[in-house]
Amino acid sequence: MCAPARINLQSSASIISSISIISASTTSAININSISISTTIIMKTKFLLPCLLGFLCAACTTPTDNSRTAVPANKTVNVVFNNPEKFTDLKSSSMDSEKDREYLLEQLKEYILERAPDRMADGQTLDITINDVDMAGDYEPWFGARVQDIRIIKDIYPPRIDLNFKLTDADGKVSAEGTRQLRDLNFMMGASSISSNDTLRHEKTLLNNWFSTEFSATNKK
Numbered sequence: 001m002c003a004p005a006r007i008n009l010q011s012s013a014s015i016i017s018s019i020s021i022i023s024a025s026t027t028s029a030i031n032i033n034s035i036s037i038s039t040t041i042i043m044k045t046k047f048l049l050p051c052l053l054g055f056l057c058a059a060c061t062t063p064t065d066n067s068r069t070a071v072p073a074n075k076t077v078n079v080v081f082n083n084p085e086k087f088t089d090l091k092s093s094s095m096d097s098e099k100d101r102e103y104l105l106e107q108l109k110e111y112i113l114e115r116a117p118d119r120m121a122d123g124q125t126l127d128i129t130i131n132d133v134d135m136a137g138d139y140e141p142w143f144g145a146r147v148q149d150i151r152i153i154k155d156i157y158p159p160r161i162d163l164n165f166k167l168t169d170a171d172g173k174v175s176a177e178g179t180r181q182l183r184d185l186n187f188m189m190g191a192s193s194i195s196s197n198d199t200l201r202h203e204k205t206l207l208n209n210w211f212s213t214e215f216s217a218t219n220k221k
Contacts, residue, residue: 120215
């Protein structure tokens with residue numbers, strides 16, 4: 001355990017009444033009299049320093065919205081959701097709400113705008129229309145109210161995304177297009193670089209795998 005840090009506070013301010021400070025680790029009181037203050041306050045760093053360091057790291061490394069979704073100027077990505085209110089399963093609770101759905105759609109869109117350009121050649125335009133999303137896992141309310149809002153992840157509930165796409169070169173020539181039904185029946189076995197705390201980690205992994213296989217092969221032709 002780290003030794004307690006000592007912070008010396010010096011002040012000559014005028015204080016009208018006497019103040020008692022009760023130590024968090026003892027039951028003794030320290031009296032600070034009016035006019036002159038010269039005391040040492042012991043502060044344990046067990047929780048203070050980790051919190052402070054975590055805050056500083058987050059402030060330095062957290063990207064802004066613009067940096068997270070920016071698409072290179074020489075590449076264009078367009079994403080459209082076709083009747084999202086009819087999607088099979090796009091929600092973070094057992095109750096389907098428009099606000100919840102809009103948030104998840106925005107997360108998917110941001111991920112596509114961020115990752116798709118990595119697999120595109122300069123000057124290309126990618127148009128994607130997502131027709132359906134069925135998130136990995138499902139809700140099983142029959143097990144009781146205590147788990148009705150917990151998404152149960154099992155291999156019998158794989159992620160699924162149905163979409164249409166068109167990849168166009170800088171000269172207007174269509175490099176690739178078609179309809180894809182993305183599935184990953186082994187989604188629980190593969191490794192993923194996406195945080196396990198991400199609600200859409202399985203769907204994002206599914207998209208990322210598709211970007212890698214579809215566009216890498218296309219641009220090698």
